[in-house]
Structures are given as structure tokens and as C-alpha cells.
Amino acid sequence: MKLKKIFFLIFLLSFITRGFAQYPRIIDTLEIHNQIKSYGIDEKILNFELYFFSSIIFKNDSTLYYNPNQTLHLFEIHLGDIPKVSKISNHNFSGHNFNRHLFLHNDTLYSYGGQGLFNSSSKLLYFDYPSKLWRTKEIKYYPFDSKKVYNSWKIGNKIMVLLSHFSDFQTTKLDTQIQFSFGEINLENFEYLQKNKFISTSQELLFQTEIGFFRGNYIYDSDLYSLHGYYQEDGDTKWRIFDKIAGSFKGTTTTDLLKPVNGISYHYIIDSTINYRDQHGNIESFDANSGSILLSKDYFELYKPKPKSKSLYYVICVLLIGIVIFYFTKRKKIYYSNSMTSISQTLTEEFQSIENKLKDQQSKTISKEKLDEIFGISHHSYDTIKTRRSSIINTINRNSGIKIERVRSQIDKRFFDYKIS
Incomplete structure (x- = not known):
């Protein structure tokens, strides 16, 4: 009988323990803060009141890790009637890991991405417990030009990742087009697999009305959902849920x-x-999918490559047609220019030949027939000969040192000869 009672008590105690294990223990933030102050960390860097609840990860029901935002400090906090705080990292660094993604996988604590005042990080860090240091985890096939982790979340043994990439034109404007890629990191073999690559703006991808997407001042996490709380200027807290x-x-x-x-x-x-x-101790519960949706962003849909619209094809076609027309017009002009140059060169050579022949006739008076022969036009018709003779004479008189003057023939006054001087 006593043995049955003992088994019953053990069973009851086990049930009670499991029941309480579902509920996180009370977190005495005042006592925790007082103990952390004893480590002499700058309160401005710590920013305890604003970011404590977004900087903790539960190791189990009674123990949590606290990594103050934008630092590499790491504390282990044992919860109880009087919490016990221990600093387990040797780092005193604060830098570009604000709003990093903090998570546990296979009992290892990771910190992914983050933002500084002037720079951002796209590295995956893990905490090495023996050395008490944060170390970089190498990822195979990870984009070498990755600039910033814009968004990430953990599903099972993978991290879904939205990365921005370095480009020649850098800007902080929210409406600037940026090169993004979306992929996943396998936490078992630490390989990166890119799924999509596209161009968009950070505002289009991440912002919800007046709330800019960062992880929040409060984060409550599970395998399926995370709850994010954002402080408002009026002291209220806006809550958003992520599936x-x-x-x-x-x-x-x-x-x-x-x-x-x-x-x-x-x-x-x-x-x-x-x-x-x-x-x-009163508990209220609701389903994560209950209520009417007021605002929503589907990240899988947003991170797909944008389909090219028909208007873009029309623009491309018009541009191609314009390029073709320009090419042939330019080619025609070049051909015409080359032809004119060739003609000009030919005329110049002919002009020099005529000029040389006329030099032999200087101070002489020659007949019209002789002049036509020198000009090389004697084989043309009468009217053509007359027109060309007049044109060549005018050209020579204007552009050379030789002058051709029409004079009356001494033999027959009805006709003209040409005096070369």
C-alpha cells in the first residue's frame, strides 16, 4: 500500500513539474539589471529597459541567455526567487550587431547579421563556450558580395535569409532600388542555397505602416511563430505576429x-x-491565426523575382528598332561622307593634273580645242563641254596661281582663244 502511495506521489509530482514547465518563470528585471550593473558596462550601450526582452533566449525553463543588443557581451541568467546572473563571455566589444538574429540550434547560441552606426554585418557568429568568445561560422557558397541581412528567420534546421548586395551606387534612401537575394542556410552542413535574386526597395519589402521592420523591443519565439512587440511614443506597445x-x-x-x-x-x-x-497568475489564450487581418506582408511572395511587364517588352522593342535605325542612318552618313571624301580626293588629283598641264602653257594663247583637251572634256557633247569648261576655268582662276582669260582669235575674230598667264 505504501509503495502504491509513493508511486502515486512521484507521478503527481512529475505531472505538476511538467505542467509548470510549460510556463516561463517570472523574470525579475530589476534584480537582473542590478546584478548586471556590477560588471561596469556602459548603461547607454546596454540600453536595458528598451531592449532586454528582445535580447534574451531561453536555454530551458529556468535558464536564459542575455546578449545585450549591439554588443558581444553574453550573460547566463538562472531564474528563481532571486535570479542569478553570470557573465560568460570575454568580449567587451560593441559594434555593428544591433537588431541581430539571436537563436539556439543544437544547444549552440548563434548571432546572425546586425547593424552598426555606419556599417552592417552579414556574418553568422556562434558562441564558443570553452573559449568564451564569439567566432565566425564559415558558410559554403555564401555570396561574397553580401552587404546586409535585411531579414531572417529559423524554420527547423534552416534559416531563411534576405540579403542585400554591394553595388557601385550606395545610398541610405528607402526608395532606392537595391539588389537582393533570398535563400536559406542549412544549419546541419552550413551551406547556403540561393532561391531568388531580384531588385526592389527596402521600404517595399520590410515596412509596415508606421512600424519599420526590426525585431522589436519584445520577442517571444517558438518553432512555428514569433511574437514581436514594438514600443510606441505614447507608451503603448504594438504587437505583430510572424508565421x-x-x-x-x-x-x-x-x-x-x-x-x-x-x-x-x-x-x-x-x-x-x-x-x-x-x-x-491569470492566463488568457488565443490562437495565433485568430482575428481579422489588419495588415500583412507575405515575405515568400515579396521575395520572388518580379515578372517583367509587357510594357517593358514594348520599351525594349522600341529601343532596339531605334538602335537599328540609328545604326543604318549612321552607316549611310559614313558611306556618304566616305564617298564625298573619295570624290573630293579624285577631283583634287584631276585639278592638280590640269594645273600642271596649264603651267606648261603659261604665257601662251591656246585654242578652245586645245584647252578642252587639257581639261579632258573634249569627248562630251557641245553643251556639256561648254558648261564644264566654264566651271573648270572659274575654279582654276579662284583656287590656283594660274589665270585663264578668254581673248579674240587673231586669225578669225568670230572665235575666241584662251590666254594662260
């Missing part, structure tokens, strides 16, 4: 009703159920 499988980031009538949290009250996700526990 990792569908790649859909959305705000709904249900998320708009979610309440602020402070560590004593908190949200947590089990499967597709989002739960809220208030400071008195």
Missing part, C-alpha cells in the same frame, strides 16, 4: 488587444497558441 512556415508577418484585431508586459506579466507561445499571464 514562420507561411512567411507571413501580420497585425490582427487580436494582436491589437494584447497587453504590455514587464517580466512579472509576460507572453509565451505553445504550438499555435499565444498565452498572456498577468502579474496575478
Whole structure:
């Protein structure tokens, strides 16, 4: 009988433990903050109040990692009535890893991407527990020209990745066209597989009304969904839910009703159920897909290559036709120019030949027939000879040192001879 009671108590205790294991323990942020201050970290860099809940990852139900945003500091926090904080990293660095993607895989903590004041990172870092240092994880086939991780999320053993790439023209304007690629990193063999490559603007891909897409001031994560909370200027918090499988980031009538949290009250996700526990232990639950969608972005759809519109083909055709017309027009002009040059050269040679022949006749008076022979026009008709003779005489008189003058024939006054001087 006693043995049955013992087994029953063990079973009951096991059930109670499993039941409580579903719910995160209370996070005493005041005590945690006080203990972290003892490590002498600059409060401006730490920015504890604003980013603590977006910088923690649960190792298990009672232990979490805290990596302050934009730093490589790493703390291990054991939760309980009095939390215990230990600094487990040797880094004192702060830099371009603001808004990095922090996640666990096979008990290893990773930090992916991030942004600094002037630079960004597209590296995957992992925390090496023996050395207490963050190290770079090499990724096979990773784009060498990757500039920034614009978006990433973990599905099973893969990270879905939206990267921007370096280009000759760099700008920070949101409406500037940027070269992007979308792919995945396999966390088992650490190989990158590119799925799409396209040009778009960061504003078109990531921004939701007045909320710029960053990971948020609060992040509650599960295998299927993540819940993101964003501080507002009026002190309120806007909540958005991300469906990792569908790649859909959305705000709904249900998320708009979610309440602020402070560590004593908190949200947590089990499967597709989002739960809220208030400071008195009361729990409210709702399905992640409940409520009407107020705004949504389907990242898988957005990250597809944009189809080329028919108007683009028309523009290309017009440009090609224009190029062809320009080519043949230019070619015709060149041909005409070359022809005229050739003609000009020929005329110049003929003119020099005539001029040389006339030099032999200088100070002489020659007949019309002799002059036509020198000009090389005696084989033409009478009218043609007359016209060309007049033209050649005028050209020679204008452009050479020889002068040709028509004079009355001494033999027969009815006819004319030509005096060369």
C-alpha cells in the first residue's frame, strides 16, 4: 500500500513539474539589471529597459541567455526567487550587431547579421563556450558580395535569409532600388542555397505602416511563430505576429488587444497558441491565426523575382528598332561622307593634273580645242563641254596661281582663244 502511495506521489509530482514547465518563470528585471550593473558596462550601450526582452533566449525553463543588443557581451541568467546572473563571455566589444538574429540550434547560441552606426554585418557568429568568445561560422557558397541581412528567420534546421548586395551606387534612401537575394542556410552542413535574386526597395519589402521592420523591443519565439512587440511614443506597445512556415508577418484585431508586459506579466507561445499571464497568475489564450487581418506582408511572395511587364517588352522593342535605325542612318552618313571624301580626293588629283598641264602653257594663247583637251572634256557633247569648261576655268582662276582669260582669235575674230598667264 505504501509503495502504491509513493508511486502515486512521484507521478503527481512529475505531472505538476511538467505542467509548470510549460510556463516561463517570472523574470525579475530589476534584480537582473542590478546584478548586471556590477560588471561596469556602459548603461547607454546596454540600453536595458528598451531592449532586454528582445535580447534574451531561453536555454530551458529556468535558464536564459542575455546578449545585450549591439554588443558581444553574453550573460547566463538562472531564474528563481532571486535570479542569478553570470557573465560568460570575454568580449567587451560593441559594434555593428544591433537588431541581430539571436537563436539556439543544437544547444549552440548563434548571432546572425546586425547593424552598426555606419556599417552592417552579414556574418553568422556562434558562441564558443570553452573559449568564451564569439567566432565566425564559415558558410559554403555564401555570396561574397553580401552587404546586409535585411531579414531572417529559423524554420527547423534552416534559416531563411534576405540579403542585400554591394553595388557601385550606395545610398541610405528607402526608395532606392537595391539588389537582393533570398535563400536559406542549412544549419546541419552550413551551406547556403540561393532561391531568388531580384531588385526592389527596402521600404517595399520590410515596412509596415508606421512600424519599420526590426525585431522589436519584445520577442517571444517558438518553432512555428514569433511574437514581436514594438514600443510606441505614447507608451503603448504594438504587437505583430510572424508565421514562420507561411512567411507571413501580420497585425490582427487580436494582436491589437494584447497587453504590455514587464517580466512579472509576460507572453509565451505553445504550438499555435499565444498565452498572456498577468502579474496575478491569470492566463488568457488565443490562437495565433485568430482575428481579422489588419495588415500583412507575405515575405515568400515579396521575395520572388518580379515578372517583367509587357510594357517593358514594348520599351525594349522600341529601343532596339531605334538602335537599328540609328545604326543604318549612321552607316549611310559614313558611306556618304566616305564617298564625298573619295570624290573630293579624285577631283583634287584631276585639278592638280590640269594645273600642271596649264603651267606648261603659261604665257601662251591656246585654242578652245586645245584647252578642252587639257581639261579632258573634249569627248562630251557641245553643251556639256561648254558648261564644264566654264566651271573648270572659274575654279582654276579662284583656287590656283594660274589665270585663264578668254581673248579674240587673231586669225578669225568670230572665235575666241584662251590666254594662260
